[in-house]
Amino acid sequence: MKVLFTGIQPTGDIHLGNYFGAIANWVRLQHEYTSYISVVDLHAVTIPYEPSEMPGRVIDLATTLYACGIDMEKTILFVQSEVPGHADLTWMFNAITPLGELERMTQFKDKRDQFRASVNVGLLDYPVLQAADILIYKGEVVPVGEDQVQHVEFTREVARHFNSRYGPTFPECQALLTKSPRVLGLDGDSKMSKSKGNTIGVLETPEKIWAKVSPAKTDPARVRRTDPGTPEKCTIWSYHLLVTQEPELTEIHNGCTTAGIGCIDCKKRFQANLMKVLDPIRERYGELAGSGRKMVEDRLEANAVKCRAVAGETIREAKGKMGLKKVWKIES
Ligand code: SF4
CATH class of the missing domain: 1.10.240.10 (Tyrosyl-Transfer RNA Synthetase)
Known part of the structure; x- marks a missing residue:
């Protein structure tokens, strides 16, 4: 089966927009692909947040995803910050990513306007981390809505840059554009979104x-x-x-x-x-939040071990191609 990757930020309660726009689709797709779903907490720290709330948000999101039908046996649901390779690969990709490409990203421009007082490097580098998220598992398919196609195209660019500079390593992933609806908020004026306060929580x-x-x-x-x-x-x-x-x-x-x-x-x-x-x-x-809590925690732990193994392999391969290896192991 092809490898599918997707991520979701632990930024608060899941609403109908998340469910009908994405999660219900992932539940269906998990039968067709080897699916990695990441709770992307490293992405979530690029905007203002309360550190003491983060662990609760992460476990809550994972629990909600399982409650929505993500299959513990089929899908590798894991917490991004538990797999250090994501940050390692981001740095390697940073070294081959032209600054101009990042500055052109629509999402960066939106976030820059929204958080004008505190525009950090993480906001700019967000798509590179996203590319690392996908490519570290050699992801081939990324289910997205129209507004995320630009990021998948960027990931393809990163893979192309890397492959042409260091040799074939990463697949050029495909955006899986699904018929998932854009769910309107209760105000009827815009997309359902936590920041607009127009949601119905799942x-x-x-x-x-x-x-x-x-x-x-x-x-x-x-x-x-x-x-x-x-x-x-x-x-x-x-x-x-x-x-x-x-x-x-x-x-x-x-x-x-x-x-x-x-x-x-x-x-x-x-x-x-x-x-x-x-x-x-x-x-x-x-x-799951009551008697099943330990089962959720154990599963996240086991999946993190699994992901670290896969990610470690990719990191070793990428470092080797970049000449980042021990001198006594250089082959003649
Ligand atoms: S206008 Fe009233 S009756 Fe018509 S679809 Fe809306 S809620 Fe239903």
């Missing part, structure tokens, strides 16, 4: 979710219950597309356009269908 209780969903904006044309609406102009409809099946979906579409259904009823039906997805995740999370 582990939130039904009561908390309803408190967020019930006042959410719908199609502004539906002022009165008798006013027909256009589902395509409504955030709740975009959520139905994630969780509601046919024939109910068509029924709701028709109900909206004919004013046969009111917005509150429509939201209740969305919530009911959403909870069919989230209830089992929340239950599983409860088990």
Whole structure:
């Protein structure tokens, strides 16, 4: 099977955007690829954070991923900072990466504007670490959304630079563009994101979710219950597309356009269908965070050992090609 790599930052609770936009896809892909999923804590320290919260966030994220369906037996889920080779390889790649290529990255420009008071080198170097994350496992496939394609292309460039300078070593990975939806935030204006405060958390209780969903904006044309609406102009409809099946979906579409259904009823039906997805995740999370906690920790530990072995091999190979080896081992 081909090697797939992906990473996720431990920056807070997982929301529907993370779940439907990425994680549900990884759950499916783990049956088709040898999958490495990294909790990328080294990336997370490039933006302001509270050190005392980091260990809790890491274990919480790993637990949530398992609760969402990441298979402990199939997928190698690990914590990035537990594998020192990622930072080693980043340095080797730094030595062959033109500065201009990093300065052009869209994500760097966004972050530079967002954290103007504290733009650190890590923000600039982020794509190089990302390239090391992928290539240290000789990753061939990287599942991404449109906004991350530039980073995969950058990783391909890094592999090309290295291979042409030191000889064939790294594969040129492919972006696996999936049909994963871009999930809108509850404000209806932008992508669901922690920084925008417009999220529905995967582990939130039904009561908390309803408190967020019930006042959410719908199609502004539906002022009165008798006013027909256009589902395509409504955030709740975009959520139905994630969780509601046919024939109910068509029924709701028709109900909206004919004013046969009111917005509150429509939201209740969305919530009911959403909870069919989230209830089992929340239950599983409860088990894993309680009596299953040791099992999660042991698995992360075992996976880190596995990753260090694979990464160590790649580092040895890359160092050898770069002439970074003990003089008494130079072959004639
Ligand atoms: S009926 Fe549903 S889809 Fe139509 S505007 Fe109301 S909430 Fe949105």
